Amino acid sequence: MNGEDLKRMLREAFDARVFNYGDFNLVYGQPSGAGDPWVIGxxxxxxxxxLCPVDLEALPEVPVGPDIATVSLGNVATLADTGSGYQVETVTGFRTWFEVSGTPRILLPENLRPTGPGPEDDGTVTLGQEPDAEDFHEFMSHFMDTLESYYRTC
Structure with missing residues (x-):
């Protein structure tokens, strides 16, 4: 498996769980601390x-569940750039910290690692998402600026 294969599986996991999936750009986000990674639309x-959690060990099967966190102007409490990632909190008490890197190195679970003869590797794959990560960081800046201006007028 390579980074493009994993990217395709993550897209399929998101698309299967989100009704209007075509409206969203996607990036892979790694939570700060323990927990499943996010596919962020x-x-x-x-x-x-x-924020759609994905259990990499369950791929290529896509678990269906209501555990997608939605963050919009109608329910966001805080958005913060931590310097290495973002903190997001909603008015319902959902809170997470995560990082979005242009080239995250992801440890593949055993079921996604290549089998048979081949070069030895460390069981990881690099997900190339540089342009997407840059676009996401610009989006987050815009979201935080919009939220700040919204609170200034209230």
Missing amino acids: YRHQPLELL
């Missing part, structure tokens, strides 16, 4: 983030 209209 984001869009400018309406301004919204969908």
Whole structure:
């Protein structure tokens, strides 16, 4: 498995769980601390983030569940750039910290690692998402600026 294969599986996991999946750009996000990684869907209209946890060990099967966190102007409590990632909190008490890197190195679970003869590797794959990560960081800056201006007028 390579980074493009994993990217395709992550897209399929998101698409299977989100009704209007075509409206969203996607990036891979790694939570700060323990927990499943996020496939993060984001869009400018309406301004919204969908944080979709993905159990890499379950891939290529896609678990269906209500555990997608939606963050929009209607429910966001705080958005903060931590310098190495982001903190997101909603008015319902959902809170997470995560990082989005242009080239995350992801440890593959045993079921996704290549089998048979081949070069020895460390069981990881690099997910190339540099342009997507840059676009996401610009999106988050816009989201935080919009939220700040919203609170200034309230």
